[in-house]
Amino acid sequence: MRVSSVSVTCLIDRACEVTIFAARKQSSLASVPSPMPHVPAAIAFGSNLPSPAGDSRATVLAAIATVGTFRETRLVAVSSLHETVPVGPAEQGNYINAAAKLDTSLSARALLACMLSVEQRFGRDRSREERWGPRTLDLDLILFGDALIDEPGLRIPHPRMHERAFVLVPLCEVWPDAVHPVLKKTVRALRGALPH
Secondary structure (H helix, E strand, C coil), X not given: CCCCCCCCEECCXXXXXXXXXXXXXXXXXXXXXXXXXXXXXXXXXXXXCCECCECHHHHHHHHHHHHCCCCCEEEEEECCCEEECCCCCCCCCCEEEEEXXXXXXXXXXXXXXXXXXXXXXXXXXXXXXXXXXXXXXXXXXXXXXXXXXXXXXXXXXXXXXXXXXXXXXXXHHHCCCCECCCCCCEHHHHHHCCCC
C-alpha cells in the first residue's frame, strides 16, 4: 500500500480568499427550497496541468467557485491551497490540491454528475488519460455524510482517502471531525496517523 507523504506547501493568498468568499456568496442552498434533507459532503480538488481557467492554481480556484454555484448546494468551508508531489508517474509536475466541505440536498450520484461536468468544462477527458497521470482537474467526492456507497463509478468514502496526505491535510482544515464511516476514525486522527 502506497502512503503519500505529509509534506505539502500551503499557497493561500488574498486572491484565493476573495475567490472563496465570492464562491460562498454565490452558493444556492439557502435560496432553493428542497424536500431532501441536507447532507454534509467533502470534495477534494487537484490539478497539475493548465486548463482554460489558467495554471493549476487558477484552475482549482475557479473549480471551487464553480462548485459554489451548484444547485441545492452551499459551500461551508474551503481549505487553503497546497502544493503536493504526484502519486502517479514521476514525469509530471506537482499538484495544487484543496478540499471543500458542502451542505447539499443533491443525491451523491447527482453531486458526482455535477462534479464530472466541471472536470469536462476545465478540459479533462477521462477516457484519454493515464491512471494517476497528469490532469487539468480532478474532483473526488470523498465523503457524503456517513454514507457507504459502492456502485459503478461511485465509491464513498473514497477508497484511498485515508492513505493520502494530499486529501487529508486540506480536508482536516475544513472538516477535521468528520468520521470515516468504515474505519470509524476522524479525519484528524487519520491525518495524524500518516507517516511524517
